[in-house]
Amino acid sequence: MTTYSAVRTTGIYCRPGCGSKPLAENVQTFELAAAAEAAGFRACLRCRPYRVAGTVADEAPELVCRAVQLIIAGVLDAAGEAALAARIGVSARHLRRMFHEHLGVTPDQFARSRRAHFARRLLDDSELGIAEVAFASGFGSLRQFNRAMREIFRASPKELRARRRKADRLTADGGLVLRMPYTPPYDWEAMSAFLKANAIPGVESVEGGIYRRTITLDGEPGLLEIGPGGPDHLLLQAHLPFWEGVIHVVDRAAALVGLETDLSMARQFLHGDPEIGPLLAARPGLRVPGAWGPFELAVQAIIRNPPSPAEVDGAQEPSTVRRAPGEVPGDEVLRKVVEVYGVRVPGLGFGLTHLFPGPEALVGVEPVAALAREVAEGNITLDCGRPEELGRRLEEVPGVSRRAAQLVVMRLGGRDAWPLDGEAGHLSPWRSLAAFHHLIGDYAKAS
Structure with missing residues (x-):
């Protein structure tokens, strides 16, 4: 977790390792750059805090972390804080209170800071025009973009681009x-x-x-x-x-x-476990992977992790994409799904040929027809706003095994998913990281 140091006498905040040496009594620390900015501080021109990762500490409540994930996904681009709060099942007032308590900012301030920092990186790294940077960064207008950049960086976008380093x-x-x-x-x-x-x-x-x-x-x-x-x-x-x-x-x-994700607290909690501790020590940089598309993830989890015989209750023979145990490897089923129902994109190379199909295209395709129908009709939202509820809901869908449901929750940011056998309650509430250390197996050696 990056801790930012803000100096009251200068009004500037820095990232760790900056060469400035202010008096300790003049320093105030923040866990987020957005919180320092909300308190009136501006980014240091020397260490450029906007160029480092700004993850939310994992000691923040899971409700806050889920809201942050939805903000990152763009929920506040087209809706307000009330809509964001509704997605995770709380009131807008309670959500703002939780953000203030644990992050030091409102959800809107957090989103605005992310947009401004991303825009600052685009001004440095790319040759996009000023207007292109504004809209690429999620701002609704050039006026909004200019105002935010002046408030956060105390300079216009044109002035900021002139300062970039070779x-x-x-x-x-x-x-x-x-x-x-x-x-x-x-x-x-x-x-x-x-x-x-x-x-x-x-x-x-x-x-x-x-x-x-x-x-x-x-x-x-x-x-x-x-x-x-x-x-x-x-x-x-x-x-x-x-x-x-x-x-x-x-x-x-x-x-x-x-x-x-910031996993420092998870690692601290798990390092003393006799089984997981050595795995953490062997791979301290291992992170739990996410997913590009929640529906795409769910489809591959279902196909690659079919229900066990004990989980199957009156299942019917699939009619479109056939999958019998031991008959067709998961990769071949996925390949067939992509080739038949995905949109072809020619000329890419690297074995890339198609876009993954959406839920409407797979409503009649076994073994994912039931899930596709639930998603297409809006009965299931795969954003993991409430991971425990999502896991339970997925396990109720015909054809979805417990392992598949837990893999989806784990890769959509749920902290306490367990897609393995047994319960491992002693590893809660950080079972996802522990599970992935088991799952990674020999992948790296085989690559």
Whole structure:
């Protein structure tokens, strides 16, 4: 977790390691850059706090962490705090109170700070025009963008771009390339190995340590590439049909590879366990992976983890995509689903051929027909706003095993999922991290 130091006499806040040496009695600390900004401090021009990862500490209540995930997904772009609160089952007043108590900001202030920091990175790293940066960062207008940048950075976007350093500029043969910051340690080798072993044929691939996948933005196809960049960041190269709202593309990519979580408390809690402790020590940089699309994740979890005989109760023979135990490997079923029901995208290479189909396309396709129908009709929302409820709801859907449901909850940010045998209650409330240390197995060795 990054702790920011703000100096009352200068009105400036810094990240750890900055060369400034203020008197201790003049220093106030914040866990979020947004909280320092809400208190009236501006970012240091020397250490540039906006260029480091700004994750929310895992000691924050899970309700707050779920709300943060929804903000990152863009819920506040088109709705207010009341809609956000409703998604997690509390009142807007209670949500604001929880944010103030644990983060030092309101949900709106948190969202605005993220947009401004992302825009500042785009001004440094890219050659996008000022207006393109504004809309790529999620601002609704140039006026709103200019006002936020002046309030947070005390300068106009044009002035901020003039200050960028030569080494900041990133170039690529095509697309937009951006840094994805993280707080070390981070185990990209293990993460990319896991993603490779679980890649959906035609939609995802990992070659030479680079993860690639197809995506869709408002119905138009795009391509993402994620790979190692430096000791404190990955590199994302995005090939997109337009740049508007690209902040959410980057945020979703960061969540996919586990950059949006701070696990310091989870590690502290688990390190003394005789079984999990040695695994944590062996891979201190292991993060729980997220997912690009919740429905896509749920489909692959169901296909790759069919119900056990004890869980099956009157199941009917699938009619469209056949899957009998031991008959067709999960990858082949997924490949068939993608080829038959996904949208073809030619000319990408790297084995990428299709966009993953949406729930409406799979309503009649076994073994995921029941889930697709529930999602398409709005009966299940796969955003993990309330992870325990989501897990229970998924297990009620025909064809969804307990393991599949718990894998979905784990990869959508639930802290206490357990997609393994047994209960492991002594590892609660951080079973997700413990489970992933078990699941990672020999993926990295095999990659």
